[in-house]
Amino acid sequence: xxxxxxxxxxxxxxxxxxxxxxxxxxxxxxxxxxxxxxxxxxxxxxxxxxxxxxxxxxxxxxxxxxxxxxxxxxxxxxxxxxxxxxxxxxxxxxxxxxxxxxxxxxxxxxxxxxxxxxxxxxxxxxxxxxxxxxxxxxxxxxxxxxxxxxxxxxxxxxxxxxxxxxxxxxxxxxxxxxxxxxxxxxxxxxxxxxxxxxxxxxxxxxxxxxxxxxxxxxxxxxxxxxxxxxxxxxxxxxxxxxxxxxxxxxxxxxxxxxxxxxxxxxxxxxxxxxxxxxxxxxxxxxxxxxxxxxxxxxxxxxxxxxxxxxxxxxxxxxxxxxxxxxxxxxxxxxxxxxxxxxxxxxxxxxxxxxxxxxxxxxxxxxxxxxxxxxxxxxxxxxxxxxxxxxxxxxxxxxxxxxxxxxxxxxxxxxxxxxxxxxxxxxxxxxxxxxxxxxxxxxxxxxxxxxxxxxxxxxxxxxxxxxxxxxxxxxxxxxxxxxxxxxxxxxxxxxxxxxxxxxxxxxxxxxxxxxxxxxxxxxxxxxxxxxxxxxxxxxxxxxxxxxxxxxxxxxxxxxxxxxxxxxxxxxxxxxxxxxxxxxxxxxxxxxxxxxxxxxxxxxxxxxxxxxxxxxxxxxxxxxxxxxxxxxxxxxxxxxxxxxxxxxxxxxxxxxxxxxxxxxxxxxxxxxxxxxxxxxxxxxxxxxxxxxxxxxxxxxxx
Numbered sequence: 001x002x003x004x005x006x007x008x009x010x011x012x013x014x015x016x017x018x019x020x021x022x023x024x025x026x027x028x029x030x031x032x033x034x035x036x037x038x039x040x041x042x043x044x045x046x047x048x049x050x051x052x053x054x055x056x057x058x059x060x061x062x063x064x065x066x067x068x069x070x071x072x073x074x075x076x077x078x079x080x081x082x083x084x085x086x087x088x089x090x091x092x093x094x095x096x097x098x099x100x101x102x103x104x105x106x107x108x109x110x111x112x113x114x115x116x117x118x119x120x121x122x123x124x125x126x127x128x129x130x131x132x133x134x135x136x137x138x139x140x141x142x143x144x145x146x147x148x149x150x151x152x153x154x155x156x157x158x159x160x161x162x163x164x165x166x167x168x169x170x171x172x173x174x175x176x177x178x179x180x181x182x183x184x185x186x187x188x189x190x191x192x193x194x195x196x197x198x199x200x201x202x203x204x205x206x207x208x209x210x211x212x213x214x215x216x217x218x219x220x221x222x223x224x225x226x227x228x229x230x231x232x233x234x235x236x237x238x239x240x241x242x243x244x245x246x247x248x249x250x251x252x253x254x255x256x257x258x259x260x261x262x263x264x265x266x267x268x269x270x271x272x273x274x275x276x277x278x279x280x281x282x283x284x285x286x287x288x289x290x291x292x293x294x295x296x297x298x299x300x301x302x303x304x305x306x307x308x309x310x311x312x313x314x315x316x317x318x319x320x321x322x323x324x325x326x327x328x329x330x331x332x333x334x335x336x337x338x339x340x341x342x343x344x345x346x347x348x349x350x351x352x353x354x355x356x357x358x359x360x361x362x363x364x365x366x367x368x369x370x371x372x373x374x375x376x377x378x379x380x381x382x383x384x385x386x387x388x389x390x391x392x393x394x395x396x397x398x399x400x401x402x403x404x405x406x407x408x409x410x411x412x413x414x415x416x417x418x419x420x421x422x423x424x425x426x427x428x429x430x431x432x433x434x435x436x437x438x439x440x441x442x443x444x445x446x447x448x449x450x451x452x453x454x455x456x457x458x459x460x461x462x463x464x465x466x467x468x469x470x471x472x473x474x475x476x477x478x479x480x481x482x483x484x485x486x487x488x489x490x491x492x493x494x495x496x497x498x499x500x501x502x503x504x505x506x507x508x509x510x511x512x513x514x515x516x517x518x519x520x521x522x523x524x525x526x527x528x529x530x531x532x533x534x535x536x537x538x539x540x541x542x543x544x545x546x547x548x549x550x551x552x553x554x555x556x557x558x559x560x561x562x563x564x565x566x567x568x569x570x571x572x573x574x575x576x577x578x579x580x581x582x583x584x585x586x587x588x589x590x591x592x593x594x595x596x597x598x599x600x601x602x603x604x605x606x607x608x609x610x611x612x613x614x615x616x617x618x619x620x621x622x623x624x625x626x627x628x629x630x631x632x633x634x635x636x637x638x639x640x641x642x643x644x645x646x647x648x649x650x651x652x653x654x655x656x657x658x659x660x661x662x663x664x665x666x667x668x669x670x671x672x673x674x675x676x677x678x679x680x681x682x683x684x685x686x687x688x689x690x691x692x693x694x695x696x697x698x699x700x
Contacts, residue, residue, distance in 0.1 A: 003063040004616065005048065006496030007041055008277050008489070009071055012301020012342050012362045013461060014040040015489035017496050018048045018059070019618030026051050027489035029394060029461070029674045032362040037071065038235045042242070057243035064616065065247040065539075066239070067257050067495040069274035072231040073224040073267055077322060082223035083168045083198070086161035087127045088154075088186060089215065090174040091134040091147075097219065098125040100325075101212050108321035123324045126219045131166060133157035135173070135186065143178035149185055158190055162197075170222040172202035172215045177507050180207075198225045198264075205266050206328040208605055209507035213319065217328040221268035229264040236260055247539060249500065253331035255280050255314060256501025256611065259537050268329055271320065274491070275334040279307040279314045281494025282457045285482060286312065288620060288690065293454045295440060295476065298491060299463035301379075302359040304339040304436045306443045307332060308454075315447065318551065318562055318607070330503055330607070335443045339435045341379040341462035342366055345409070345428045347416045353424075355431045367408035368400040376412050378462070380405035381428035384421060386639030386650070387465055387669065388676055395673030422640070429466075430643050437470040444474075448588050451476050459490035464670075464677040468695055469642060472682075477696075483655055484620060484691030487672045496618045500541070502533050505607040511555065512579060512601035513572075520569055522606045523548055530610035541612035551605040552582040554596050560604055561585050623691040626659035634671075641667050642680035662687045666698075 002021040007014065014032045019025045028047035033040040049056040076082050089096065104122045106114045114120070135157060136150035161169065169190055176183045180203030187199045199222075206217040236248050249257035253272030263270055282296035286309050294309035308315045315333040319326055338357025342365070345355050355378065364372030366379040368390075382388045383405045390400040406421050414424040444451045451474040458467030464481045471479055486493040504526040510518070527546050534544055548565040563582040566574060583595045631653055639650045648667045655672035664670070664685040670677040670693060677693055679685050685695045 001062055002616065003059060004496055004618065005045075005063055005066045006277070006492040006494070006618075007044060007066060008069045008274055008492040008495055009037050009040055010274060010300045010302060011071070011359060012340065012365075014044045015492040016044040016048055017486060017489050017492040017618065018052065019496060021616055023619065023621055025485040025493075025618055025621060027485050027487060027492065027674070029489055031365075034361065034363055038231065038238055041068070041235060042238065045242075060239065060242055060244040063244060063246050065249055066244070067249045067251060067498055068235075068260075069251040069277050069491065069495050070228075070231065070270060071274050072228045073270045073273070076224045076227045077220060077271075081227065083226040084166050085127055085131065085219060085222045086164070086166035086169045087132045087215075087219055088135055088157065088169060088171045088173075089132070090138060091136050093174060093211070094129075094132045094134045096211055096215055097127055097132070098129075099212075103326060104324055107324045107326055109324070126216065126223070126325070127170075131161060131164060133161060135182075137173060137182045139173065139175045139179045139182060141175055141178065143175065145179070145181070149182045151185070151189065154186055154189055155193070158193055162194055166197075167226050168198040168200065168222040170200045170202075170215075170219040172211075172218045174211065176201075176203045177207035177209065177214070180204075198222060198229070200225065205268065207506050208328050209509060213326045213328050216325045217268055220322070220325070220327060221266060225264045225267035228267045228270065232260045232263060251277060251495055251498060252501070253320065253329055254316070254501060254503060254609070255332040255498065257495075257498050258500060258502060259539070262537070268327060271322065271327065271329060272331050272334060275305055275336065276332045277491035277494035277498070278305060278459060279309070279332050279334060279494065280498050281459075281482075281486070281490045282307070283309055283312070283314055284494065284497045285457065285480075285620065285690075285692075289480070289688075291455050293449075295444060295451070295454045295456045297436070297440065297456060297458050297463055297467065298460040299436065299458070299466060300340045300460040301342040301462070302338065302340045302361060303336045304439065305334050305336045305460075306439050307334045308443065308447060308449070310447075310449070316562075318605075330609070335439055337435060337439055339378075339432055339439075340460075341382075342377050343432060344375045344377055345381070345413055346375070347413060351417070353413060353417065353427055353431060355428055355435065366405070368402065368405040369398070370401050370404050374408060376405070376408040376428065378428060378432050380408055381425040382465060384409060384425040385429060386637050387641065387678060389637075389671060392671055426640050426643065429640075433466055433469040436466065437473065440470065441474060453477075455480060457482060459486075461675050464675050464693075466678070468678055468680050468683050472697070479695040480688075481677055481693040481695065482620075483672055483675075483677075483693055484623065486620065487655070487675050489674065493618065493620075499614065500534070500537060500539060500612040501609060502530055503607060503609045504529050505605055507605045509602060509604050512552075512603060513575065514603050516570060516572065516575065519575070519603075519606075523565070523570075523608060526606065526608040527610070530608055534610055534612045537612065539612065540615070542615040543613045545611050545613070547609040547611070549607050550578065550603050551607070552579070553602050553604060555600040555602050557599070559590070561589065562607070620690045622660070622689050623687075624659050626661040626687070629661070629663055631658050631662045631664070637669065639667075639669060641669075641678050642682075645681040648681070658687045658691070658693075660687055660689045660691070664693075
């Protein structure tokens with residue numbers, strides 16, 4: 001039997017899915033291990049092996065690949081646990097990181113902070129001035145060498161940085177994407193002086209126009225590469241010691257995987273690694289269910305994530321923002337806030353109840369875990385409100401203490417606000433629901449869409465408990481809760497279902513019309529590189545495909561729009577169609593009539609994505625059909641499911657007894673081993689053929 005495994009490490013829980021070549025699928029969930037995330041990987045493999053009734057060594061020996069979503073790069077940047085990096089750049093441009101650009105003052109901030117411009121600040125420079133060296137060289141915008149590289153001066157500069165104990169070097173020279181020769185020579189000099197030192201080149205990591213984001217992308221990649229490499233080497237070594245002989249793949253922010261040994265070459269590409277699995281899983285499920293427009297929502301222990309599937313494809317971006325720095329990394333668009341089940345409730349100085357963004361995480365955890373946490377969380381509130389069964393959390397593997405949850409809420413919330421404990425718990429839940437509903441609304445509307453055209457997919461450990469409430473006012477078509485074997489491990493399913501993918505890009509700014517031979521030659525060159533890179537993955541693919549795009553703008557504008565380009569050799573009609581599509585996308589993004597054709601067009605950056613598809617991928621199995629329209633309940637419980645109706649006697653159902661076609665009337669609670677589904681007043685639910693629970697509002 002051949003297996004493939006997807007492992008998703010979150011801030012609170014580690015999830016996994018294992019699929020075999022016969023079409024069977026199982027999921028598992030264990031607490032994350034922040035002190036060493038690799039330990040959490042080994043723990044979840046033990047859970048999978050136990051569920052399959054196999055020794056762990058036998059499971060690993062039969063596993064073809066493990067697709068892993070890792071927080072190593074993101075955590076390193078967020079916590080500051082990064083490598084000491086030296087920065088080499090062109091003479092006269094050493095202050096570019098400190099100067100940033102105007103967006104550096106507000107990039108990534110919410111509207112409230114942006115409007116208070118006098119109180120905003122640029123973040124500290126990524127590299128201190130003492131670790132920056134300017135190199136005597138110059139290439140112009142055409143790629144011509146104006147000043148030759150001064151190799152003697154370069155060696156002195158590198159030596160000075162090595163003497164200061166740098167762990168990595170980032171090299172980003174002016175116009176290097178037009179001519180990388182000087183960067184390549186500098187890298188050779190560094191390798192001669194320090195053979196094992198990590199060296200990141202902007203011409204490889206981010207060959208895109210605009211100096212500042214190219215510098216930032218290169219520097220951040222160098223910051224996280226040594227830590228990511230250390231983690232992946234230890235993980236792969238540990239897996240091999242335990243009998244694994246397959247390929248360890250790492251998810252990238254683009255929604256595709258890459259071999260672990262290649263992940264550190266462009267380490268910054270793994271930013272968003274653990275955020276994208278759910279979106280890819282949603283895409284796979286949407287294909288099965290025939291849904292073209294989907295809002296993907298993932299409520300875990302630490303965060304709440306929202307992504308969009310539009311016309312069957314996840315929405316993507318060519319850049320992302322981290323700590324107010326813009327990074328040139330193609331990513332699946334995922335919005336996130338700190339509003340997971342572990343989000344801590346607190347009272348601010350003005351006496352207002354707040355929820356998040358701080359999280360209790362896996363350690364110490366919510367108060368009800370009784371593992372050291374003393375601050376009240378959303379999970380504590382749901383326990384007090386009767387939504388969670390204290391004896392059935394994680395299928396009964398962890399007992400929850402309602403007494404501890406009540407004590408935490410009383411001390412931190414109820415007493416200061418002079419509220420009853422149950423009222424305080426209801427307020428915590430209501431605020432969390434409003435925060436998550438607001439994020440869903442903003443993501444959909446800001447992308448130019450109407451929520452009424454979409455179906456919501458709700459997953460993650462806490463998602464099913466909140467999805468009916470946080471979508472109630474959006475008037476979406478329906479809410480689908482993926483249950484079955486992927487319940488609460490849906491992101492891990494997305495990891496296991498992802499293809500291997502690589503991308504290449506190059507900026508070659510030119511006014512339209514661009515000579516056809518130039519456009520065709522650029523795409524042919526990028527595709528040739530990617531074809532070889534996929535072959536170097538040493539993996540067996542069923543098929544290989546390429547997807548092209550060009551970043552286009554109206555002449556002299558700053559807003560560029562990524563525009564799809566058809567495959568094959570392009571002719572004049574094809575290029576006219578590309579421009580027409582750019583204008584259509586531009587108007588959809590910025591409003592009808594905002595285009596300005598008379599300004600002309602500029603082609604800025606060419607980009608190709610290569611996908612290697614596996615013959616063996618997991619799929620969601622169908623479940624048995626019901627023989628009766630309604631399932632047998634397992635009891636009732638007093639619970640607070642909805643602000644509008646307050647406390648009710650909710651009917652309880654065991655998910656294991658549900659069959660395709662079963663209908664559930666509100667108010668109800670469905671208990672699965674790793675999640676809980678709430679069906680409040682005004683809603684009804686039906687089990688579909690894949691075991692998903694489909695929740696709809698009752699039309700009055």
